[in-house]
Amino acid sequence: MIHAVAHFVRLGHAGFVCAREGVFGGIDTTLLPPPARAAVRVARLIERPASRVAANRLAAALTRLGPSYVKLGQFLATRPDVVGVGLARDLETLQDKMVPFAQAEAERAVEVALGKPLAELFASFGAPVAAASIAQVHRAAVATDGGRRAVAVKVLRPGVERRFKVDLDAFIFAARTAEKLSAEARRLRLVEVVETLRRTVAIEMDLRFEAAALSEMAENTKDDPDFRVPAVDWDRTARDVLTLEWIEATPLSDRARLEAKGFDLTSLARAVIQTFLRQALRDGFFHADMHPGNLFVDDAGELVAVDFGIMGRLGKKERRFLAEILLGFITRNYQRTAEVHFEAGYVPRHHSVESFAQAIRAIGEPIHNRTAEEISMAKLFALLFEVTGLFDMRTRPELLLLQKTMVVVEGVARSLDPKLDMWTVAEPVVRDWIERNLGPMGRIEDAAEGALEVGRRLLGGAPELLARGAVLAEQIDAITRDGLVLAEQTVAAIGRAHERRNRWTAAALWVIALLLGWLVYLLVR
Known part of the structure; x- marks a missing residue:
């Protein structure tokens, strides 16, 4: 009960902040029941006068509410099936930027995490250069035999785990309440949505997972000619601290500097699209936060990605689905x-x-x-998911994350080359994957792998199967000899159900008796 009251207080505060920022002004009240319409009208009475558009109001409200709500907004931007396409598009503008925490706190956190004095770990440790909801980044230097080497040090925000836990518990409470009251909330599986957010945040708060993602991506792309990732300094990486190679490169968002350095923007746009598709199709492991602030171009002309906190994975089935869908649209099949x-x-x-x-x-x-510049793969998938909803296709979170990343990647590529032909750029990667995996050689490999798997299960699993068979035979023999023995909990549950049935039967008999008595009384009169 106390927890429920605390959740109501927190959610009530969130509602108040949203009302002050004018978030409810963007709601179409004609679709709401009368009580909800009245609540929206009351909420609008305390709205702060502002000329900002609804999207900026929502972003402002979530930013005021703190890191947990910013992360919730960013997560819901990947779930148009839950919040709607329009609101998801608005939430994409939400930036995860926070006020940096104190330098002394960061230095103390590094020493605690790595178990050594700061002076032994780094030759220098500068002020924060970027701060977000979960962590902030410092530029530092490491002393080596060849001189100083610049590194980026990502430090977890102190106390952030406690703050996220409290807010996520409130989100879970709200989702469960909604599912109890609304069939639509149950269809959207709101509790599962929040649990997914909880797991995502838990992974982001252990910076060793991000280091592992960097390492895996580096291994996958080591032979790619136009993409690389920073190297991880594992000796200076722990749960709360991540140390990476410092990237001296030009931000992909700075078009003027790219042009001044003589980079071919059309080639860079092609590299962005093809890099993403190779990651998704070939590797089944893609960077899911490829906005311009996370992409750079080094002096060799290679794309360099940073911030691997949000990653997407696709299984073989999902990759085949993606490749055949794209090829089907390209060939109009x-x-x-x-x-x-x-x-x-x-x-x-x-x-x-x-x-x-x-x-x-x-x-x-x-x-x-349509012309090349009007074609959008991301929009195509958004329309496809909209249509599939009419045919009872269940939500696929991994495909929605893929589609959201496509939106961002296309935006980055089009900012470099507005006339980029997405189909022409995508076709070589898609066709190569299909020929390699779904062509004759791919089918032979699949058949060989299937045969090997069957062999392993039959031969390797034979002792386990025999053991299970022996246990089952003993259980059947015991049931035949002693009868079926139920667990105490099962017996108790059956007893409770029987009692409830007896009570209802007795009540029904009393009602019938009263009705008969009443009828007799009417007849006697």
Whole structure:
């Protein structure tokens, strides 16, 4: 009860801040029941006078509420199925920028995390150069035999775990309450959404996971000609501290400096798109926060990515789905595109493949009549998910994260080359993956792997299967000899159910008796 009151207080404060920032002004009250309409009208009475657009109001409210709400907003930007396409687009403008915490706190956190005095770890340790909701980054230097080496040191914000735990508990409480009261909330699985956010934040708060993601990405892309990631300094990395190679490069967002240095912007735009697609299709592991602030170009012309806190993964099935969808739209084979959805199990079998293909054609045909700069793969997938909802396709979080990242990546590429032809750039990567994995050689490899897996299960799992069979035989023999023995909890539950049934039966008999008595009374009168 006390926890519920605390959650109501926190959520009430959040509602007050949203009302002050005018967030409720963007709500269409005609779709709400009368009590909710009245609540919105009351909330608007305390609205702060402002001329800002609704998107900026929401961003301002979430920023005022603190790190947890900023992270919630960024996470919901990847879930248009939950908040709607319009609001998700608004939330994409939310920037994770916070006031830096004190230099002394950062230095003390580094010493505690790494177990050594700061002077033994770094030759110099500068002021923060960037601060976000979970951590901030300092420029430092490490003494080596060849002289000083510049590094970036990411330090977890002190006390952030406690703050996130309190707020996330309130979010869970709100989601459970909503699911109890609303069928739509249950359909959207709001509790699962918040639990996913909780897991994501927990991973982001252990900087060793980000170091591991950097290491994995470096291994995946070591032979790529136009992309690299900073090297991890594992000796100076712990749960609360991450030390990386300092990147001396030009921000991809600084078009003027890129042009002044003579970089080919069209080639860079192609590299951005193809790098992302290689990560998603070839590796099944992609950087899911590729906004311009996280992308740089070094003097060799290579793309360099930073901030690996948010990563996406795609299994073989999802990668095949993505590749065949893209190729289907490129070749206008809508029947095959529809079949892929059914083969992947995303669309229930009771729907018609032909009807689904017709719906996909309605999306694909208009694209082929547009100029190159008007074509958007991200928009295509957004429309596709909208249509698939009509055919009961369940939400796929990994594909939604992929689509959200596509939006960002396309925006970055188009800022470099507004006339970039997405299909032409994407086709070599997509076709290469399909030929390698779904062509004759790919099918032979799949068959070989399948045969090996069957062999391992049959041979390697034989002792386990025999052991399970022996246990099952003993259990059947005991049931035959002694009867079925139920656990105490099961017996108690059956007893409670029986008592409830007896009470209801008795009550029903009393009601029937009273009705009969009343009828007799009426007849006697």
